[in-house]
Amino acid sequence: MNLDSLLPNLGEWLRGTGPESDVVVSTRIRLARNLSDIPFTTRANNHQKAEIEQRVREAVAKSDIAPRLEYLSVMGLMPLDRLFLVERQLISRELANALEGPRGVAFDTRESVSVMVNEEDHLRIQVMRSGMSLEETWEQINAVDDNLEARLPYAFHERFGFLTACPTNVGTGMRASVMLHLPALGITKQIEKVFKALQKINLVVRGLYGEGTRASGDLYQISNQVTLGKSEPRLLAEIREVIAMILQYERQARSVLLKERRQAEHDRVARAIGTLGSATMITAEETMELLSAVRLGIHLGLLDDLPPTTLNQLFIHTQSAHLQKLAGKHLDGEDRNAERAKYLRNRLRDLGAGLA
């Protein structure tokens, strides 16, 4: 597969459509699975990892998983391509750089299904969808899982369920995450309160790129902590309930903003567009913050001409690996910030700068 062919596409999670897409960016579910007859990845040697890779590749090839998945070995990829896959949420940072030996990922061209091989567990199956879509995502990943299970001997225990390298994942092996854009809760300083409440009910909040990453651009991932002792539908129902509550709070905060400080918000959005369209150097972080203001502006109806999909394209294309691929060359620090600013200036000019 030529990865550059993915460059113009958005990938499923950035499609900008789907239910509740004014607040919910995407839904993602992952299942951790291991083969019963080979040690877990951390204790497997390269020979065993190669065997796992081979068996999973065969299972994927023979399965009836729709859409079709194509396998890529991470070892055969340049660092830039690895980072590119991380930015598109198809692989983890660990699989890209920290882990060693045979490993890889199978995914479809729509970028909704991905199966990481030899991550912390032998298999990390993931399905992503745009918007709030826990049921459909679960149905799809459950079918993918059935398909692979028919061809691979999963490690499963009568008492403990699906066995995983880390006991925090055992049982269902399921982590369901919903990515939310919560700018109004941030502006009105209610976000901490919401997250404290979440921790009490065993849900986890993370930044954009998963565990340990900072929330930037007001994007947050909410996911379940517990994986044992509750069925998948029950875990999903618990998340759904909480998300419904957060959606309500965010929308309330947005309507308060519109009512009480419309002029100030309009100004903030216009300035964000102004900076994006005229800066000559800009970091990824500042870009995310400004795009967050623009995203809020779109959903508050303060901007007419900018569809959310275009915004998502600006968002993904200004990330490090994407930017370098678009430029067709390797760029460091300051050069990268200059290239990012150039890209944004050109795109905003094409879109018609009088947006605000």
Next chain:
Amino acid sequence: MNPCKFCGQPATIHLTDILHQQKRETHLCEACARAKKIIPDQPGSHIDLHGLVQLVMGQSDGADAAAPGSLTCSNCGLKYSAFREEGRLGCAADYDEFAGPLATLLERVHRATDHCGKVPSRKRATMGLSKLKAELEAAIAAERYEDAAVLRDRLRQKEGPDEPR
């Protein structure tokens, strides 16, 4: 006042812990707490969290007390102490080899020790009917209706042919 668990002197340090939905209290005097390295020798420093966890884990119940670091998986050779340091298990058999101490750990992490969810189709036939029925009853009793529905469907699948419709 409670006496120290080790020497019987009046206790000034009290640990509270919840395990298997049961509250458990441990009382210690300052001298014994120092000797067990729960509080450091130098006053003013931080509490030794590791020592505290060791004490709480080590004294929980019979099975755990017998889960010393020397416990080793006969399949992959992983020592339980190595798992405690790194947080990753070595193979599927570890879950049986370390079942006792792991159940304690799982109770802490998940507040549960038994899987209640998807079962791979090739395992469904071998999962005991009685176990399923017990799980179903427990789920209904706890008003966990989504779980109950899953279990009921699974029971029906197994009993299928014999059950009058």
